[in-house]
Each structure stands twice: as C-alpha cells, then as structure tokens.
Amino acid sequence: METRRTHRKLYDDLAVKLKLWEDHYGDMPGITDHDYRKTFIEQIISSLRRIEYITQIQNRSIDPERSNPHSPLFDPLRSAILMAKKVDTDEAIWTVFIATHFGRHIADGWKLAANVYGSFGEGPTWSSDTYRADKKGFEAMLQKNLAKLQDKHISGRYSNHRQYQSKNPISIATTFRTFSEWQFSEETFAQKIRGIHKKRGQNPEEVFDELYHGIKSVFGFGRLGAFDFLTMIGKMQVAPISPGSVYLTGATGPLRGAKLLFNGDPVGKCNVRDLEKKVDLMDNFLMVGKQVIEDSLCNWQKSPSKYVYFGG
Structure with a gap:
C-alpha cells in the first residue's frame, strides 16, 4: 500500500x-x-x-478457480496471468481478449464475460481451442441465450469503456470470429510476433504499432479496444510490446x-x-x-x- x-x-x-x-x-x-x-x-x-x-497480482499466487467462468472467483485477467505463467501464451492472449471485450462493470464485475465465456452455465467454456473447433456451436449458444443477453440483470453489463458495444448475438459472434482470425493469422501468436520482428525489428514500440494497426480488423474493437488490449498484454508481459x-x-x-x-x-x-x-x-x-x-x-x-x- x-x-x-x-x-x-x-x-x-x-x-x-x-x-x-x-x-x-x-x-x-x-x-x-x-x-x-x-x-x-x-x-x-x-x-x-x-x-x-x-x-x-502477477507476484501473487492465483487460485485456479479464477479461470472458471462458473465460479464467483472468475477473473479473466488473473486467469490470463496464470496461463502466461504456464507459458500457454495463446490462451493467455485469448483470455485478455475476453476481459477487454466485455470489461469489468463497476457493479456487475465480470458477469457478462463469465456468462458468454461459460455458456451461461449450460455448456462448454469457450477457450480458444474450443471456440476454433466449434464456431457454429458458439453462435448457436448465443442465439439460444438471446433473452438472457437482453436482460442486463441476468447477463450482466459491459464495462464503461465498452458500454456502447452490442449484446446482439450476431455482433458478439462477429467480434469473436474476427479476433480469432487476427490472433491466429499465424499458427501461434509467438509466430506472429516473430514475423513482425523480421519486418520491423524487435523494438517493443514498433511491434506494438504493427499490432495496433493490424488489430483494427477486429469487429467492434475500435481504437480504444485495440489500445486497451495491447497495453494489457504488454504490461502482463505476455508479449514484448509497449506503446510509443x-x-x-x-x-x-x-x-x-x-x-x-x-x-x-x-x-x-x-x-x-x-x-x-x-x-x-x-x-x-x-x-x-x-x-x-x-x-x-x-x-x-x-x-x-x-x-x-x-x-x-
């Protein structure tokens, strides 16, 4: 303190x-x-x-339940740190995306992120692997829970930074699809970073800039979503980047x-x-x-x- x-x-x-x-x-x-x-x-x-x-929080022990969207302890940022420590970089990146897109609402906390990530408690947890293997299943889950998404008391709300984002299933699905396509444009995120190193060098600010302009392809992220996401993976040391x-x-x-x-x-x-x-x-x-x-x-x-x- x-x-x-x-x-x-x-x-x-x-x-x-x-x-x-x-x-x-x-x-x-x-x-x-x-x-x-x-x-x-x-x-x-x-x-x-x-x-x-x-x-x-990077220097503290992290309960595995932080990664469980069905647990009241769920926290995608802590989950991402836990995954990064396990050198599961791609899943750490994906979980920071979950945290960034939905955000932590001042009253609802991570409720909206937990509900979508965890299928409203009635289906799979949509890890990057699960999502990529069954994108249609993810979209069907959203449509099935349309009424819950429309009721903020059930679904939860976006954070202040993300308050103008739509909870329409098509919009959420499009954001997930375009982010997945951006993240896995190479086989792994590490390969994406190596490609940028070859193109622009290893300066963390140059790498950030390349990623910043590339991530604009993600639907609904916008300038703020891109900046928040990339600065977060940088300060978590998930990727060697920093804004210049x-x-x-x-x-x-x-x-x-x-x-x-x-x-x-x-x-x-x-x-x-x-x-x-x-x-x-x-x-x-x-x-x-x-x-x-x-x-x-x-x-x-x-x-x-x-x-x-x-x-x-």
Whole structure:
C-alpha cells in the first residue's frame, strides 16, 4: 500500500516535471488554474496505481478457480496471468481478449464475460481451442441465450469503456470470429510476433504499432479496444510490446483531454497528429508511459477541476 508520504513525493515530482516541460515549451492553458493542475496530476497518479495493481497480482499466487467462468472467483485477467505463467501464451492472449471485450462493470464485475465465456452455465467454456473447433456451436449458444443477453440483470453489463458495444448475438459472434482470425493469422501468436520482428525489428514500440494497426480488423474493437488490449498484454508481459504513442486519432476522451490541456478547449478544432506529438513529447519529461498519459487525459477531462476516481 502506497503511503501518504510516497504519494506526496510522487505528486511533487510530477509537478516539477510539468513545470520543466512548460519552461521548455510554454504554459499549457488547460492547467494554468491551480485546481485543474492538481487534478491532472492526481489522475496521473491514479493511472499509475492501476498499472501497478497488475504488477502486484502477477507476484501473487492465483487460485485456479479464477479461470472458471462458473465460479464467483472468475477473473479473466488473473486467469490470463496464470496461463502466461504456464507459458500457454495463446490462451493467455485469448483470455485478455475476453476481459477487454466485455470489461469489468463497476457493479456487475465480470458477469457478462463469465456468462458468454461459460455458456451461461449450460455448456462448454469457450477457450480458444474450443471456440476454433466449434464456431457454429458458439453462435448457436448465443442465439439460444438471446433473452438472457437482453436482460442486463441476468447477463450482466459491459464495462464503461465498452458500454456502447452490442449484446446482439450476431455482433458478439462477429467480434469473436474476427479476433480469432487476427490472433491466429499465424499458427501461434509467438509466430506472429516473430514475423513482425523480421519486418520491423524487435523494438517493443514498433511491434506494438504493427499490432495496433493490424488489430483494427477486429469487429467492434475500435481504437480504444485495440489500445486497451495491447497495453494489457504488454504490461502482463505476455508479449514484448509497449506503446510509443497515445494514438489520439479516433480517440474521444483522451483527445478531449489533450485539447483541453494544450489548447484550453476540449472541443475546438486542431491538427490531431500535431497534438499527438505534443502529448507523446510530454511523456519524455514525465516518464510515466503512454498508457498512463492516455488514461489520465481521458479521466481528467471528465472532471478537470476536482479529482474523481473512474473505474468499471
């Protein structure tokens, strides 16, 4: 648990680095106000803590029931960590996909993911192997449970990040099919990574970029789904990748946050690529990582003058 003194030190360190940025490149209109600046720094710290949480659970023992969608302990992220430790990389990737697509709802938890992954308790668990062997069976399971999917009290809900995704069986089936096709475009994910190494080299940011643009073929994932999925497998060390940019093109919340920070206006017109370069360069001063910057900008713009924790 981080102490209040450690939190204060981190806050002061980030404040100094932001001031150093401004000394080099000029004031940022969005944080000239003290409360806006304070809240932005607090959101950065909050984002750092969320990433540290993944590191913490990687170092703990994990109950095998975390992989069981019929168990109240089900947690696809912990399950993915467990599989990664067993060097079952392809299943770890697949399970992070399950976690990313459905997300963890602030009230329902992993309920929706568990229901679809576990056939609503009345059929197989759709591991990557099971799914690939019987895609028609998966689609039939979704159609059979159409009424349950439509009732949020039974099925559960998508997380806040995924709230606009459809629970229509055809939409879910299409997402699963296109993700499976992307993941297994080579025989294994490791072979996919080796192919990228041959094409672009082994720099983790270059590999991330190649995967990011390739995963756009997944139905319904969008920019946010792609970024969340890839950053998760990176920080879980399932694949040697890390984002070299915040990828603002196609973003909503992070783009609004970046506009507010650098232009003082979250909705005004701007050159997105130029703004993206400024945000990426800012991280050269803050040194917190592009995922933290992206996440903190998104959350800060929702309540820029007063810290609010956003999760689920």
